[in-house]
Amino acid sequence: NDNPNNEQTVFLKRAKGFVTFLRLWIMPIIGFAVFCKSIISGYIEYVKSESDLDALIFAGFGFGIFLLSLFFIYVRKKPARLVPAESVFAYPERARKLALLGIFVVPIIAVISYFGAEYYRSLPPGKVIILVADFEGSEILGEYAIAKIMVNQLQVATRKYPDVEAKHLGRTITVLQGSEVARRAGKERKAGIVIWGWYAKTREKVVVNAHFELLLEVLRGPQGIPLNQLRETLLGANEDIENFSIQFELASEISYLALLTLGVARYEAKDYIGAVSRFTEALVEAAKLQRVIEPAAIYFYRGTSYYYIGLPDSAIADYNMAVKLKPDLAIVYNNRGNSYQAKDSLDRALVDYSQAIALNPKYADAYNNRGITLAAKGDLERALADYSQAIALNPQYAEAYNNRGLAYDRKGDFNSAIADYNQAITHRCDMAVPYYNRGLAYFYRSTGQTPSVVMPEADLLDMAKLDTAIADFTRAIKLRADYAKAYNNRGVAYRYKGDRVGAIADFTQAIKLMPKFAEAYSNRGCEYRENRDFDLAIADHNQAIGLNPNFAPFYYNRGIAHAERGYLNSAIADFRRTIGISPKTALFHYNLGLAHAHNGHIDSAIIEFTEAIRLEPHRAEPYYDRGLAYKLNGFRIKAMADIRKVFELSRDPSLLQRAKQLLQELHAK
Numbered sequence: 001n002d003n004p005n006n007e008q009t010v011f012l013k014r015a016k017g018f019v020t021f022l023r024l025w026i027m028p029i030i031g032f033a034v035f036c037k038s039i040i041s042g043y044i045e046y047v048k049s050e051s052d053l054d055a056l057i058f059a060g061f062g063f064g065i066f067l068l069s070l071f072f073i074y075v076r077k078k079p080a081r082l083v084p085a086e087s088v089f090a091y092p093e094r095a096r097k098l099a100l101l102g103i104f105v106v107p108i109i110a111v112i113s114y115f116g117a118e119y120y121r122s123l124p125p126g127k128v129i130i131l132v133a134d135f136e137g138s139e140i141l142g143e144y145a146i147a148k149i150m151v152n153q154l155q156v157a158t159r160k161y162p163d164v165e166a167k168h169l170g171r172t173i174t175v176l177q178g179s180e181v182a183r184r185a186g187k188e189r190k191a192g193i194v195i196w197g198w199y200a201k202t203r204e205k206v207v208v209n210a211h212f213e214l215l216l217e218v219l220r221g222p223q224g225i226p227l228n229q230l231r232e233t234l235l236g237a238n239e240d241i242e243n244f245s246i247q248f249e250l251a252s253e254i255s256y257l258a259l260l261t262l263g264v265a266r267y268e269a270k271d272y273i274g275a276v277s278r279f280t281e282a283l284v285e286a287a288k289l290q291r292v293i294e295p296a297a298i299y300f301y302r303g304t305s306y307y308y309i310g311l312p313d314s315a316i317a318d319y320n321m322a323v324k325l326k327p328d329l330a331i332v333y334n335n336r337g338n339s340y341q342a343k344d345s346l347d348r349a350l351v352d353y354s355q356a357i358a359l360n361p362k363y364a365d366a367y368n369n370r371g372i373t374l375a376a377k378g379d380l381e382r383a384l385a386d387y388s389q390a391i392a393l394n395p396q397y398a399e400a401y402n403n404r405g406l407a408y409d410r411k412g413d414f415n416s417a418i419a420d421y422n423q424a425i426t427h428r429c430d431m432a433v434p435y436y437n438r439g440l441a442y443f444y445r446s447t448g449q450t451p452s453v454v455m456p457e458a459d460l461l462d463m464a465k466l467d468t469a470i471a472d473f474t475r476a477i478k479l480r481a482d483y484a485k486a487y488n489n490r491g492v493a494y495r496y497k498g499d500r501v502g503a504i505a506d507f508t509q510a511i512k513l514m515p516k517f518a519e520a521y522s523n524r525g526c527e528y529r530e531n532r533d534f535d536l537a538i539a540d541h542n543q544a545i546g547l548n549p550n551f552a553p554f555y556y557n558r559g560i561a562h563a564e565r566g567y568l569n570s571a572i573a574d575f576r577r578t579i580g581i582s583p584k585t586a587l588f589h590y591n592l593g594l595a596h597a598h599n600g601h602i603d604s605a606i607i608e609f610t611e612a613i614r615l616e617p618h619r620a621e622p623y624y625d626r627g628l629a630y631k632l633n634g635f636r637i638k639a640m641a642d643i644r645k646v647f648e649l650s651r652d653p654s655l656l657q658r659a660k661q662l663l664q665e666l667h668a669k
Contacts, residue, residue: 031069034062063110070106073099128164128265130154131191133182134172135210136198146199154262164265167191174198182213191215192268214264263301272305279305296326304335312339330360334369341373349373364393368400375407383407398428402437409441417441432479436486439472443493469493484514492523503527518547522554525561534565552581556588559595568599586615590622597629605629620650624659631666640666 074096077087089096132154135146147168154166167189173182173196186194194213263278279302283295303318319336322329337352353370356363371386387404391397405420421438424431446465473490477483491506507524510517525540541558548554559574575592582588593608609626612619627642643666646659 027072028069031065031072034065037062060110063106067103067106070099070102074103127162128193128268129189129191130164130166130193130195130265131169131186131189132166133169133185133194133196135196136172136174150195164262164269169194169196179211179213182211183215186213186215193264212264214268260298263298267301267305270308272308275305276302276309296322296329296332299325300329300332300335303332303339307335307339307342312342315339328359330356330363330366333359334363334366337366337369337373341369341376346373346377350377362393364390364397364400367393368397368403371400371407372403375403375410380407380411396427398424398431398434401427402431402434405434405437405441409437409444414441414445430479432476432483432486435472435476435479436483436489439469439476439486439489442466442469442472443489447496463497466493466496470497482513484510484517484520487513488517488520488523491520495523495527500527500530516547518544518551518554521547522557526557529557529561529564534561537561538565550581552578552585552588555581556591559591563591563595563598568595571595572599584615586612586619586622589615590619590625593622593625593629597625602629602633606633618649620646620652620655623649624655624662627659628662631662636666 073091076090078090080086080088091099132147132150137146151166151168169185169189173185175198182194182196186192192215194215195210196213197210199209260279260282263275263282266272266274266278279298282298283302299318299322303315303322306312306315306318316336316339319332319339322332323336326332333352333356337349337356340346340349340352350370350373353366353373356366357370360366367386367390371383371390374380374386375383384404384407387400387407390400391404394400401420401424405417405424408414408417408420418438418441421434421441424434425438428434442465446463446469470490470493473486473493476486477490480486487506487510491503491510494500494503494506504524504527507520507527510520511524514520521540522544525537525544528534528537528540538558538561541554541561544551544554545558555574555577559571559578562568562574563571572592572595575588575595578585578588579592589608590612593605593612596602596608597605606626606629609622609629612622613626616622623642623645627639627646630636630639630642640663643659643663646655650656650659
């Protein structure tokens, strides 16, 4: 061990072994290194949309080199030690097996990675990205670094908004390239807003012309707005001005540009309160500078933001300013019409929608929205014509199909309504409202009425269609978990099927989602009454009446609960209130008559039964009960006449059996 010759020999052997190892593994190591570099520099950048096809080619090159390295490991041979004329595989058997596996697996991984990258790139961005291109101008002005100044300003302004990010494109978009190239660059990088333009120098200042490109296919645009409480009507999505320009002085007005851009970003992030604040600051800044190009765009965006936060008067004021500054923008008239509609100023809304159509005869949203207004005024034929025109202009317009279905519903043409709801679902299977409305249509075809607090006759039910309605309500709930009306109406459907547990659960969920949902309280109260939980039932009906004291069926349902509880005077008071609200409803008079009869007020009962018969002369039950009342009062002939009328009108075996028995008693006398 102390012999230096032996140490030198060991060292030389180790050095020789290391060189042999390098000669054997250098190619695979290089291939793996290139592969890692390509993944980091190419594939990841491509996935994040930070680069274009060059990055994908570079990533593919890395995969190719790695694949060649694996092939090299698998096939490389070397001379055999004992018989140099023969050759053996250079790499261990285990390494060769792994290489062979990699030869098959790596291409699969590459293909999966490519399609995974394409899928990721197709997803909407998690934030609003503002992309700023270098501005075109003479080389002598290069020291102004306009794009970098803008990005810095925007980054400072957006610091408190984690869902907004300003980025520098790093290249110029020229006037000749224009909007098309700018939009392509924005789409590649998932940018919702692209700013590009040019600048020029005057004797005293640098003037910059900045173009805004809003990529609606990238931005998370606002959705339609429900107008009707029972059946939801969808307004066409509010459109946006897709590009506009401002000119500003570099030194004094870049803060104005930052405020304006941030306002648009907050608008697209659906932070409408933040958008109003930023647009207001931008207008103040513009007023200080005594100059701004195309402020109509700012008034438009601020007006639309006001609309979405529920301030239609403020929205209309801003739209008025936009119209004054630029009277040829159809979208401003359309959105002002939406604001008038929100105020129930239907005639003014119609004027604005018509003006939008006059300015742009191919404006499908304006036709759809005018159709909604006409339907609200009861002009269903003209509404149908407008919906059909909107569909002709845009055959994939799901909202217009939905709204035309509602119009057919109101006309009683349920087959056409369901066909339109089917079309709406085909084009927008992710939208809950058409499922909900189709469920209502099937419900009506099953029961002969819309979901309400009054049950129909049992023999009118079509259970198959009722099951279809329940399936549609369920689908709507899956798409929109907070859809209180869908829970309520599914609960009503469960009630009709006799599933009280399911009905109460749905009504309770509807109340949880919408604590002021009076119909849901009344419906749950009806189920509690069926379960003989009269105190809970009356409490729920009290809640419903407190929320809507002018809706007769709520008093009717509480009256039924009071009557079954034995509180006849309270029941009579409730039925009288229902008649005060709705004096021409036969059912209310009939039940008041029953309450009087049970309370011993036979003459009052006869009066109410007579009024019920006058209002609905083809209903058998009031004849039977009036006949019974006449019998109790000793009017035998009148009683027999009423009972004979029961045999003419009724097909109910139970009622006919009671009528037969009563008629025999009258004959016996």
